[in-house]
Amino acid sequence: MSGALIEVRDVGYRPNDVPVLDGVSLAVYPGEVLAVTGPSGSGKSSLLALLAGLATPDSGAVLSSVPPNGVGVILQAYGLVNLLTAAENVEVALQARGHSPEDVQSAAAAALAAVRLDEVADHLIEELSGGQQQRVAVARALALQPALLIADEVTAELDAETRDVIVELVLGAAATGAAVVLATHDLELAARADRRLALVNGRVASAA
16 A cells, blocks of 8 residues: 555445446545545545445445544534534544543543533534534544544534634644545635545546
8 A cells, every 4th residue: 555544446336326436546645634626426425435434335445554443534414413412422432432431521521622612512412503513523533533534524514713723623633643534615625635636427537
């Protein structure tokens, strides 16, 4: 893999026999940010699902040196548990990764404070706005200190001020050595990535 943390080789993906990705290849390295761009329906979210191990390609290969507990994922649908509080959603993820009980609460509190949600840490997810839920998902992923951070439209629900905070946190993960892969329509965010890969109709249209 020549130093790549994760590599996609000539991948095809056809869920329910519907072609979504065709012949896609890329490599992502520790400490870098890759932005995946393209119109809606171009396959961005599907590519991120493959990178995160949430889906399996129908052809080609995804080669990864990241252990399953080394991946942090921020989904468009957030993937939160409505019947738990914001803090509990982060704590459960930390517990599942084997963090000690004495560390879980402090790590969750610090992560929620970083995304400016400490005042609603004890609120149920269903009581939070869409933007707040998105920030809980960011806090949960970053609290895990992942080697690979996958983020799908991470700025979509955020106001301008909060967006800037979240962008700095997500990009900052690369400074700690994580590989960060973003699917985004946010051209300003994409411009700050180290590299960009554009998808059109499930194929790589350009890579820079």
